[in-house]
Amino acid sequence: MELSRSARGLADWCEGERGRAARLAEHLEVSRTTINHYCRGVITPDDDRWPAIAEFTGGAAPADGWRKNPSEDPADERPTLTPDPTDARAA
Numbered sequence: 001m002e003l004s005r006s007a008r009g010l011a012d013w014c015e016g017e018r019g020r021a022a023r024l025a026e027h028l029e030v031s032r033t034t035i036n037h038y039c040r041g042v043i044t045p046d047d048d049r050w051p052a053i054a055e056f057t058g059g060a061a062p063a064d065g066w067r068k069n070p071s072e073d074p075a076d077e078r079p080t081l082t083p084d085p086t087d088a089r090a091a
Contacts, residue, residue: 003041005065010053011039013060027056 003011014021014035021035028035028049037043038053045053050063 001041002068004044004068006050006053006061006063007039007041007044007066009065010035010057010061013057014039024053024056028052 014024021039022032025032025035028045034043038045044066047066050066053061054063
């Protein structure tokens with residue numbers, strides 16, 4: 001899984017000094033596990049948290065870098081379901 005620019009930046013920032021992730025977790029009032037999940041791309045923080053994370057990390061995890069461009073990631077594409085015209089239930 002490719003990480004967003006901000007997730008990579010947050011992971012690098014957290015690894016740069018012992019205790020950073022714990023301090024950020026306390027600042028955001030979330031668990032240390034949540035911060036770990038942000039760093040690994042397991043979950044993305046709510047967009048209202050992005051500015052606070054960017055400020056706390058000194059810009060290492062920029063507010064505008066959490067979402068990948070869907071056009072660049074085919075995994076983000078959603079299939080379109082089209083009814084089968086031969087299926088009686090579709091009518």
